[in-house]
Amino acid sequence: MRVALFVPCYVDAFEPQVGIATLELLRRFDLDVTYPFDQTCCGQPMTNTGCHKEAAATEALFVRNFSGFDHIVVPSGSCAHQVREHMTAIPQTPAVKAVRERTLELVEFLHDVLKVDAFPWAEFPYKVSYHNNCNALRGIGHAAPSELHGPFFSKPLDLLKKVKGLELVQLARPDECCGFGGTYCVAEPAVSVKMGYDKVADHARAGAEYVVSADSSCMMHQQGCARRLGVDLRFIHIAQVLNGATA
Amino acid sequence: MTDEPGGLIHPELRSERNESPVGPAGQRLQHAEGTSQPLRSKIRERQPRGAEVNGRRPIDHEAAAARFIAAPEHEKMHDERLWDLRSKRDAQMHAIPEWEELRELASQIKQHTLAHLDEYLEQFEAAAKANGVHVHWATDGAAHNRIVHGILRDHGAKRLIKSKSMLTEECGLRDYMAATGIEVVETDLGERIQQLDDEPPSHVVVPAVHKLRRDVAEVFSRTLGSDPDTDEVPYLAERQREATRPLILSADAGMTGGNFAVAETGSFVVCTNEGNADLSANVPALHIASIGIEKLIPRVEHLGVFIRLLSRSALGSPITQYTSHFRRPREGGEMHVVLVDNGRSARLGMAEFWTSLKCIRCGACMNTCPVFRRSGGLSYGATYAGPIGLILDPTFDKRKYSTLPFASTLNGSCSNVCPVKINIHEQIFAWRRVLAEEHEIPLVKRQMMQAAGAVLSRPALYRAAISTADSALRFLPRFAVYNRWNAWGAGREMPPAPKETFHTWYARTHPAADKGSGDGSA
Numbered sequence: 001m002r003v004a005l006f007v008p009c010y011v012d013a014f015e016p017q018v019g020i021a022t023l024e025l026l027r028r029f030d031l032d033v034t035y036p037f038d039q040t041c042c043g044q045p046m047t048n049t050g051c052h053k054e055a056a057a058t059e060a061l062f063v064r065n066f067s068g069f070d071h072i073v074v075p076s077g078s079c080a081h082q083v084r085e086h087m088t089a090i091p092q093t094p095a096v097k098a099v100r101e102r103t104l105e106l107v108e109f110l111h112d113v114l115k116v117d118a119f120p121w122a123e124f125p126y127k128v129s130y131h132n133n134c135n136a137l138r139g140i141g142h143a144a145p146s147e148l149h150g151p152f153f154s155k156p157l158d159l160l161k162k163v164k165g166l167e168l169v170q171l172a173r174p175d176e177c178c179g180f181g182g183t184y185c186v187a188e189p190a191v192s193v194k195m196g197y198d199k200v201a202d203h204a205r206a207g208a209e210y211v212v213s214a215d216s217s218c219m220m221h222q223q224g225c226a227r228r229l230g231v232d233l234r235f236i237h238i239a240q241v242l243n244g245a246t247a
Numbered sequence: 248m249t250d251e252p253g254g255l256i257h258p259e260l261r262s263e264r265n266e267s268p269v270g271p272a273g274q275r276l277q278h279a280e281g282t283s284q285p286l287r288s289k290i291r292e293r294q295p296r297g298a299e300v301n302g303r304r305p306i307d308h309e310a311a312a313a314r315f316i317a318a319p320e321h322e323k324m325h326d327e328r329l330w331d332l333r334s335k336r337d338a339q340m341h342a343i344p345e346w347e348e349l350r351e352l353a354s355q356i357k358q359h360t361l362a363h364l365d366e367y368l369e370q371f372e373a374a375a376k377a378n379g380v381h382v383h384w385a386t387d388g389a390a391h392n393r394i395v396h397g398i399l400r401d402h403g404a405k406r407l408i409k410s411k412s413m414l415t416e417e418c419g420l421r422d423y424m425a426a427t428g429i430e431v432v433e434t435d436l437g438e439r440i441q442q443l444d445d446e447p448p449s450h451v452v453v454p455a456v457h458k459l460r461r462d463v464a465e466v467f468s469r470t471l472g473s474d475p476d477t478d479e480v481p482y483l484a485e486r487q488r489e490a491t492r493p494l495i496l497s498a499d500a501g502m503t504g505g506n507f508a509v510a511e512t513g514s515f516v517v518c519t520n521e522g523n524a525d526l527s528a529n530v531p532a533l534h535i536a537s538i539g540i541e542k543l544i545p546r547v548e549h550l551g552v553f554i555r556l557l558s559r560s561a562l563g564s565p566i567t568q569y570t571s572h573f574r575r576p577r578e579g580g581e582m583h584v585v586l587v588d589n590g591r592s593a594r595l596g597m598a599e600f601w602t603s604l605k606c607i608r609c610g611a612c613m614n615t616c617p618v619f620r621r622s623g624g625l626s627y628g629a630t631y632a633g634p635i636g637l638i639l640d641p642t643f644d645k646r647k648y649s650t651l652p653f654a655s656t657l658n659g660s661c662s663n664v665c666p667v668k669i670n671i672h673e674q675i676f677a678w679r680r681v682l683a684e685e686h687e688i689p690l691v692k693r694q695m696m697q698a699a700g701a702v703l704s705r706p707a708l709y710r711a712a713i714s715t716a717d718s719a720l721r722f723l724p725r726f727a728v729y730n731r732w733n734a735w736g737a738g739r740e741m742p743p744a745p746k747e748t749f750h751t752w753y754a755r756t757h758p759a760a761d762k763g764s765g766d767g768s769a
């Protein structure tokens with residue numbers, strides 16, 4: 001199986017250890033993992049602002065970088081969602097369609113494609129609250145959203161339950177958006193920050209020591225809020241936990 | 248690591264938060280009420296006012312929202328009350344196994360009706376006329392107001408009592424009537440509060456939800472002469488009732504909206520919790536109903552789907568206290584129905600946005616919206632606030648409401664709660680594209696995105712732009728920020744800068760790897 005690793009721009013610049021953990025984790029499953037070197041971004045900042053035309057060249061570059069793989073794996077629900085649902089600024093050739101369909105978020109890839117049933121190397125003896133990124137939750141179906149009537153499921157929690165010592169705590173508003181919202185975080189900073197504070201407060205009240213998520217961008221925002229509030233919460237990407245990070 | 252979350256230093260995190268749907272007196276509130284835990288502060292916090300509206304100038308939602316958040320008692324109460332409605336809605340949903348089927352059915356009935364709207368409207372008109380109802384057609388708000396005024400004038404009416412109607416808000420009926428010398432009295436309690444305070448409703452179902460009881464006491468003391476220091480709900484409700492009942496009993500005409508208009512019977516249905524629509528319709532001999540043309544449903548049996556969804560979605564109660572069917576004028580009375588277009592048929596022709604006409608104005612999307620809950624309905628400066636407003640308002644004025652589709656994190660919760668399955672967040676996303684294409688977003692924002700697109704499509708240029716942690720911190724938040732460098736840092740710490748990017752790490756640790764072309768030619 002030929003797998004390409006897509007490292008989102010935020011992860012590349014601010015959370016390189018998330019990229020490293022994703023790469024190491026994928027290699028544990030004997031996959032042929034390539035990191036296409038000319039990759040930059042999925043185009044989300046532009047399309048999120050309505051500027052699709054301005055995203056076209058970036059999207060075309062993405063397709064050139066990631067063509068020819070069985071799967072493109074990215075440790076971010078919102079980037080996977082962008083590629084699968086919104087990469088429409090360029091003509092939808094078979095190559096473009098193939099790249100879009102084959103792009104998976106890391107949790108989906110582990111849960112649905114590899115169907116991993118154990119992470120024997122992973123142990124995380126902490127109280128953890130899980131943050132569902134909204135695009136991961138409602139856009140690409142990581143879990144059953146609380147608004148809909150249907151059986152509960154959660155792919156990320158299924159995976160985290162296989163980690164020794166990890167104890168999940170419950171949020172009062174589990175699916176509430178944290179206010180990051182891509183460009184929203186700077187377009188409407190007052191509301192964004194208030195939502196972030198409320199989210200951080202919810203984690204803290206639940207007794208979480210660590211917040212785990214499949215999205216670094218939401219965590220960067222929440223971490224920025226927690227630090228400003230002086231709340232002792234730590235943030236770690238699910239790739240790191242599953243790869244056996246000890247803290 | 249502290250061992251318990253009580254070791255947090257910020258006072259905001261210390262306040263107890265009770266998420267359970269129980270009222271202050273300990274009873275479980277069932278109908279039409281959301282609870283909140285008041286902050287007990289000594290200083291009297293003034294009610295934040297909404298967005299400034301200046302002609303066609305784009306609404307500054309962010310500034311109005313910031314003012315709302317700067318009033319923590321109001322913001323907290325508003326957020327919790329509406330979240331409580333959302334929680335009650337969830338409980339109702341879980342009690343109905345076929346909930347998702349109902350939503351699908353409701354959506355299909357609406358889509359079908361909208362696709363054949365001309366036929367159903369004619370059918371409705373014919374049936375209503377056969378019932379002895381006068382049917383009028385209004386192309387826009389101004390025509391609607393003229394028609395209503397004409398009917399009132401013909402009857403020499405001096406006072407009109409009305410129940411809540413978003414459509415009459417849309418048409419600006421109250422302002423229009425003020426100039427005619429005909430007095431308009433709102434009979435819905437929340438709407439009456441808003442009328443007395445000279446504010447538009449902030450929410451389609453609970454119009455005064457942004458007000459604390461204290462704010463209401465202040466309005467009533469100013470307008471009805473009640474005791475400004477008593478803010479008990481029974482007292483306030485009683486004072487309002489005493490003041491308004493005589494006006495209702497001596498009114499010359501009554502007006503209602505219509506939640507549903509049934510084509511086969513020519514009848515219409517109004518859902519309320521206070522029974523005020525029945526007062527408006529039945530006390531005076533003259534009843535005028537203003538109904539948007541999208542309110543049509545083909546048959547009475549379809550009500551079974553919508554009535555089950557409406558109040559459960561809106562307030563988390565199984566049904567509104569009153570579901571009143573109106574079919575023909577009572578003996579000696581007159582009934583008029585004004586069917587209003589006001590932009591609806593144009594909307595019907597918009598390929599990406601026509602399904603917004605399915606909306607039954609339940610307000611569930613507002614209750615669940617994390618931005619709405621924290622910014623208040625008046626911050627949108629438009630008739631329709633919250634998620635549904637973001638996609639309806641630009642159809643009325645693309646310039647004035649050009650900022651609204653950006654007042655969203657695109658989290659998608661609104662689409663999931665919507666009982667008629669409008670893809671609200673996808674339409675918000677689509678509106679951003681339309682507004683950018685039509686140059687209704689600030690030029691500086693477009694230029695920033697052009698620059699970002701140019702850099703992000705050229706690997707070597709991009710790598711140079713973020714080559715040091717320092718420059719990454721400048722470039723990366725900035726392509727989102729355009730000219731607002733401080734927007735991140737005002738309420739949040741910057742992320743710590745790592746010593747190397749993933750990209751650099753990979754190049755260092757994989758010396759043999761293909762290093763690409765740098766120009767993206769692959």
Ligand code: SF4
Pocket residue numbers: 605606607608609610611612613635661664665666667668669671
């Ligand atoms: S868009 Fe949907 S959820 Fe929002 S008010 Fe209309 S029907 Fe209700």
